[in-house]
Amino acid sequence: MASSGKKNWGRRKIEIKIIENEDDRLISFSKRCTIIYKKTSKLSTLFGGEILFIIFSPTSKPYSFCHPSIESVVKRFWNPNQPHNETTHAPIEAYPKARINLLVRDFNELHD
Structure with a gap:
């Protein structure tokens, strides 16, 4: 088989350092x-x-990922015996209402 000249290193170990x-x-x-x-x-x-998941960049800017919400994960962290389904869906159902309220507030501020 002819070689295309492209080297494929695949997965290789790299030294972990700053x-x-x-x-x-x-x-x-x-x-x-x-x-x-x-x-x-x-x-x-x-x-x-x-x-x-929270990580701070080298410039000290925080980045986060959470599912389903920060509140529900923190509740589960502080109370690990809480049933899973009590925290999973409530924030998702509340999100559209909160988003609409923010949009209405922004609209009212712009209108005034």
Whole structure:
């Protein structure tokens, strides 16, 4: 079989150490943060887990992912014996009402 000249390194071990160049570090953080978001979303979808993930960027900006909501995950964290279904759907049902209230408030502020 003819070689296309492209080397395929596949999965290879890399040394874990701080990335010295600040621009490279920010770019790498951004790319890996996106991957972590996708993985945590997939975990919550596949296994029905409640997830809260918080990470601070090198510039100290917080990023978070939670499912179904921060409130429900924190409630479960402080009370692990709470039944799963008590926290899962309430925030999802409340979201449209909260969003509508915010939109109405913004509209009223603009109108005034």
